[in-house]
Amino acid sequence: MGMSRSKGPYTMQPPVMSVRVEDSMDIMIVRDTIRRAGSLLGFSPANRAQMASAAATLAELVLKTGEPQLLHLNGVTHGHKTGLQISSAAPWLANVSTNNVLIALRSKLGDLVDEILMEGENPPIIFMVMWMNEARGDRKVTDDDGQPEA
Amino acid sequence: MTMALEALLIEDSKTQAAQIKDTLESVGLRVRVAYDGPEGLREAIENPPALVILDVKLPTMDGFQVCRRLKRNPSTQDIPIIMLTEKADPKATMSGLRAGADDYIPKDIFAAEHLMETLRELGIL
Numbered sequence: 001m002g003m004s005r006s007k008g009p010y011t012m013q014p015p016v017m018s019v020r021v022e023d024s025m026d027i028m029i030v031r032d033t034i035r036r037a038g039s040l041l042g043f044s045p046a047n048r049a050q051m052a053s054a055a056a057t058l059a060e061l062v063l064k065t066g067e068p069q070l071l072h073l074n075g076v077t078h079g080h081k082t083g084l085q086i087s088s089a090a091p092w093l094a095n096v097s098t099n100n101v102l103i104a105l106r107s108k109l110g111d112l113v114d115e116i117l118m119e120g121e122n123p124p125i126i127f128m129v130m131w132m133n134e135a136r137g138d139r140k141v142t143d144d145d146g147q148p149e150a
Numbered sequence: 151m152t153m154a155l156e157a158l159l160i161e162d163s164k165t166q167a168a169q170i171k172d173t174l175e176s177v178g179l180r181v182r183v184a185y186d187g188p189e190g191l192r193e194a195i196e197n198p199p200a201l202v203i204l205d206v207k208l209p210t211m212d213g214f215q216v217c218r219r220l221k222r223n224p225s226t227q228d229i230p231i232i233m234l235t236e237k238a239d240p241k242a243t244m245s246g247l248r249a250g251a252d253d254y255i256p257k258d259i260f261a262a263e264h265l266m267e268t269l270r271e272l273g274i275l
Binding site: 028031032035039044045046048049050052053054056057108109110111112141142143 | 218221232239240241243244246247249250251253254255256258259260263264267268272
């Protein structure tokens with residue numbers, strides 16, 4: 001874990017951390033690190049659990065490619081909004097349609113994160129962002145499709 | 151002398167229940183253990199604890215159902231529920247949070263640390 005720089009559409013703010021993903025143990029470290037970053041930014045435990053699951057999923061994807069990558073975990077701001085961003089270079093996606101990648105990631109991650117973006121080509125970089133907002137503190141019990149229970 | 155807060159642990163594995171119970175007792179909590187969903191629901195409703203620690207894979211009724219029922223019941227809906235589980239994939243995580251869990255923690259080497267952090271944040275410790 002260490003300081004890092006990563007691009008992306010939003011202004012970066014502390015905490016700024018990175019984890020090198022090269023074996024399965026690193027998935028646990030990614031989960032732990034993103035929970036700590038989320039805690040520093042004031043995300044609730046439930047939101048930290050969401051981000052940890054999203055980050056672990058990205059780390060698992062990296063592991064499957066067999067090529068170690070740095071996962072960057074950092075705060076971001078956009079206007080008055082504060083968020084938590086996970087990003088990683090994805091050279092294995094260099095020749096894959098951005099739309100197809102985003103559809104596949106959204107299908108796998110569901111509502112765990114607010115935004116999934118892909119930027120650049122050489123290599124492409126995947127960004128996932130969760131924004132902090134008041135609605136997140138007002139969670140309702142829902143069924144598995146996210147619909148409020150009758 | 152103040153009475154220690156009580157946690158209800160719903161976990162079907164006796165080995166894991168003993169380990170989690172030890173961890174919770176080491177920070178001063180009293181712990182009751184239920185070994186399946188219906189027993190856990192009954193315990194929580196009859197004698198509401200300060201906190202529920204809930205496994206997902208349980209016989210008879212899974213942890214998501216238990217969580218949803220506790221969060222729907224006016225007498226238990228305000229009890230914090232932390233799901234502590236081996237099922238860590240995105241779908242399971244969202245199922246737990248949608249069921250109303252206050253946190254969803256995979257059983258990995260950082261689990262005890264994350265659990266303690268959340269207990270502090272919830273004002274239990």
